[in-house]
Amino acid sequence: MNEKDFIEIDIEEIEPIELSDWEKINIEKSVLRSSSTKKYVFKKWKWVSIVAMLTFIFTSSSIWLPVVANRVPIVQQLLNSNDNPQLQVFSDNASIINQIDESNGTSIELAEAFFDGTIVSVSYEMKHEQSIDEPPLFWKGDLEVNGNKLDVLSHQIVKKNEATWIGMFTARISDKVIDEKVNVQWRPQDFIGMENTTLVEGAWDFQLELTPTRAYSRKVNIPFGNDQYQLFYNQITEGKYITTFYFEGNLDWETEFLMVDIKDNLGNVYENVGTTTIKSGSGRVNGYVEVFIPDSTIRTLIITPTIRIVDEKTLERKELVPLPSINISLK
Amino acid sequence: MYSLINQLQKKDEQALREVINKYGGYVKAIVVKVLQPNQTAIEECINDVFLTIWQKSIQFTGDEIDFNKWIGVIAKYKAIDTYRSLQNKPKTVELLSSISNSKDLPERIVEQKVQKEQLFISILNLSKNDQEIFLLKYYLGYSNGEIAEIFGLSKSAVENRLYRGKLKLTEELGGI
Numbered sequence: 001m002n003e004k005d006f007i008e009i010d011i012e013e014i015e016p017i018e019l020s021d022w023e024k025i026n027i028e029k030s031v032l033r034s035s036s037t038k039k040y041v042f043k044k045w046k047w048v049s050i051v052a053m054l055t056f057i058f059t060s061s062s063i064w065l066p067v068v069a070n071r072v073p074i075v076q077q078l079l080n081s082n083d084n085p086q087l088q089v090f091s092d093n094a095s096i097i098n099q100i101d102e103s104n105g106t107s108i109e110l111a112e113a114f115f116d117g118t119i120v121s122v123s124y125e126m127k128h129e130q131s132i133d134e135p136p137l138f139w140k141g142d143l144e145v146n147g148n149k150l151d152v153l154s155h156q157i158v159k160k161n162e163a164t165w166i167g168m169f170t171a172r173i174s175d176k177v178i179d180e181k182v183n184v185q186w187r188p189q190d191f192i193g194m195e196n197t198t199l200v201e202g203a204w205d206f207q208l209e210l211t212p213t214r215a216y217s218r219k220v221n222i223p224f225g226n227d228q229y230q231l232f233y234n235q236i237t238e239g240k241y242i243t244t245f246y247f248e249g250n251l252d253w254e255t256e257f258l259m260v261d262i263k264d265n266l267g268n269v270y271e272n273v274g275t276t277t278i279k280s281g282s283g284r285v286n287g288y289v290e291v292f293i294p295d296s297t298i299r300t301l302i303i304t305p306t307i308r309i310v311d312e313k314t315l316e317r318k319e320l321v322p323l324p325s326i327n328i329s330l331k
Numbered sequence: 332m333y334s335l336i337n338q339l340q341k342k343d344e345q346a347l348r349e350v351i352n353k354y355g356g357y358v359k360a361i362v363v364k365v366l367q368p369n370q371t372a373i374e375e376c377i378n379d380v381f382l383t384i385w386q387k388s389i390q391f392t393g394d395e396i397d398f399n400k401w402i403g404v405i406a407k408y409k410a411i412d413t414y415r416s417l418q419n420k421p422k423t424v425e426l427l428s429s430i431s432n433s434k435d436l437p438e439r440i441v442e443q444k445v446q447k448e449q450l451f452i453s454i455l456n457l458s459k460n461d462q463e464i465f466l467l468k469y470y471l472g473y474s475n476g477e478i479a480e481i482f483g484l485s486k487s488a489v490e491n492r493l494y495r496g497k498l499k500l501t502e503e504l505g506g507i
Contacts, residue, residue, distance in 0.1 A: 003418075006365045006411050007467065007481060011403030016356030017363060024351050030378040031347060031385050259371040269368040306371050317375060322417050 029194075086292040089241050090114050090121055090168075093213055097122075103202030105129040110206045113184065116241035117177045117215025119153075120145065120184060123168040126191070128200055131162035136191035136199045144185040145173045153276070153290075175246065175288075177215045177237060184208050215239035216331055224326045225249060229307055231258070238331050243293050245303075245328070248286035253279035257308040260289055265300040293330065301328045336398055339388045347385055354399070355381075358406045365410035369417065376413045380406045387452040401455055408451070408466050415471070453500055461496040468493060 019027075094112035101108055106128045113122045126136070135157050143150045150171040157167040173182065185207050191200040215237060222233040224247075231249025251258060258277060262270040270291050277287035291301070307321040335353075338346035358380050359373075366372045383405055391401055454465040464482065467473040475493070479486045 003411060003414065003471075004481060006407070006414065007463075009361065009364055009407060011361060011400065011407055014357060014360045014364070014403070017360040019351075019355040019359055023359075024348075024355055026374075027351050027355065027378055027381050028344075028348055031382045032344065261369050261371055263368065269370070271370045273370075304369075306369075308371070308375075317379075320372065320375065320413075320416065 086241065086294075089116075089292070090123075093240060094121070094123070095208075095210060097206075097208055099206050099208065101204040101206060103204050106200050106202050108188070108204050108206075110186065110208070113208060113210055114241065115173070115178075115182060115184075115210040115212045116239035117179065117212040118172060118174055118237055118239050118244065119170055119242045120150075120173055120182070120210065121168060121170045121241065122184070122186065123166070125160070125164060125166045126200070128163045128165075132159075132165060132199050134193040134197070134199060135159070136165060136167075137194055139188040139191045141187045141189035141203070142185070143169075143171055143187075145171075145182050147183075148173075154274070175235070175237070175244075177217045177239070178212055179214075181209050181211050184210055213240045218331075222326060222328060224303070224305055225323050229256075229321070229323060231305070233328070236328070236330075238293075241292065242290050243330070245289045245291075246286070247288065248280065248284070250283050251277070251285045251307070252283055253277060253285050255310055255312050257310065258285075258287065258289075259306045259308050261304045261306070262291055263302045263304075264293075264298045265302075266295065266298055268294070268298070299330055301330065302326075303328060336388065336391065336395075339385070340391070342385075347381075350384065351381060354402050357399070358402060361403060361406040362410045365407070365414050366417075372413050372417060376406075376410050379413075380409050383409065383452070390452050390456065392456070400459070404455055404462060404466070405451075408470055411471065457496050457499060461492050461499075464489060464492050465496055465500070 090112070093116070094114040097110050097113050099110045101110075106126060108127075109125045111123045111125060113120065115121075137155065137157065143152060150173065152169045152171050155167060155169040157165050160166050185205075187203070187205050189203045190198045193199050216239075217235065217237040219235055220233055223230070224233070225231045229249065229251065231247055231251070233245050233247045235244075235246040237244040237246075247258070258275050260273050260275060262273050264270075273289060273291050275287060275289050277285045280286045289303075293301075302325055304325040305323040307323065308317060309319040309321065310317055335346055335349055339350055355377075358377055362373050362376045362380065366376060380402075384402060391398060393401065451466075451470055454462060454470065457465055464478055467478050467481065468475070473481075475486050475489045478484075479489045482489070484492075
């Protein structure tokens with residue numbers, strides 16, 4: 001289709017596409033953030049965390065797996081709200097944990113956990129004495145693996161009933177592949193909402209040991225970008241759960257964000273792929289792009305990068321700079 | 332429905348939430364038709380559409396059906412504008428330079444800086460037939476001949492509609 005075809009679209013004949021609750025929340029937050037003249041209240045890491053969380057949730061396609069879902073109740077409930085094929089991998093490979101801890105009248109059951117060599121995912125159910133109307137998006141406290149503190153990459157939560165929320169969070173353990181058991185400690189404290197208000201008070205403690213599934217890592221040198229933005233992928237890690245493309249290059253961390261659209265040789269389109277960027281020097285960044293590959297027969301990814309330039313103060317988008325696509329072969 | 336629009340115009344965040352609930356799927360469907368498979372652009376564009384709705388709802392006049400169309404047109408042309416920017420096509424043609432050449436328009440309008448967004452919303456207050464012609468002409472920069480071809484009209488018919496619409500638009504913009 002070309003531009004004239006788009007002009008001829010009859011808006012009265014359009015059939016709506018369902019939006020997930022998280023997409024709606026994302027739109028609302030984006031509108032209010034962009035239109036607000038107040039200084040944004042969150043620190044940057046929280047903003048990044050929210051973006052990562054939403055990215056995770058939106059990574060989905062139309063796959064429904066009732067058999068798998070019935071086997072693992074938490075996964076079933078998550079699938080009911082978000083038919084994410086990545087949950088199939090979680091469901092197929094997760095260890096059943098079923099540890100329960102209670103604090104201040106609120107019980108948390110750590111239900112299942114999975115480690116793919118670089119990434120750990122944990123699902124849980126939290127029952128509170130009273131209703132929790134706002135999503136408890138964040139928690140204070142620590143997540144540690146082998147004694148090292150981790151930042152949570154993504155956190156998906158779903159309201160089960162007025163007082164019960166189920167969730168699943170994912171954290172990156174290492175940029176290198178780990179092929180031996182790891183010890184995971186999750187010690188959440190107060191859960192807080194989007195507006196930084198404490199929703200649930202308490203302190204819980206979970207400890208578990210996880211064996212990884214097989215993962216592969218290789219060094220590469222794949223340049224992409226243009227004269228202005230010179231970047232390259234330097235490492236690829238392929239696990240059951242996540243395939244990660246590590247990159248570095250010249251971007252202003254404050255105002256220039258790398259975003260990618262990804263297709264594969266089978267024609268699959270990967271939605272809302274998450275990118276994490278870390279400042280490594282003046283005008284330099286490194287980071288990684290994470291994507292879930294749903295099929296082992298997929299051999300090539302076609303990655304189309306875009307630089308999103310934002311206003312430093314408001315984070316409002318100023319410009320999108322499309323960059324040439326590149327092909328990357330998988331293992 | 333009227334109360335929903337009223338509340339939105341009063342910048343009620345609950346009303347914004349309801350509008351996103353009610354029209355989000357419709358907006359997404361339109362934007363996806365134009366911008367797929369570019370997910371980044373789709374997401375950005377949907378956010379931009381609702382930002383426009385939020386900021387400019389005060390200028391909406393009409394009933395529920397009109398509101399649905401108003402949102403649909405915003406989504407469609409925002410998406411096409413985004414598509415253009417990704418294709419590195421020329422940006423919007425400034426209405427300002429166009430009105431400057433018209434002897435029929437008051438000086439104060441000519442001197443006024445017309446913001447692209449304001450122009451866009453003002454065009455949405457024209458009749459449905461004229462609306463798309465104006466958006467093509469002044470928002471996307473199509474020539475009269477191209478517009479005539481798209482709508483199956485004669486070039487002079489397009490010129491007449493543009494002339495009549497300009498008079499109405501002048502009133503709209505004059506009130507800014």
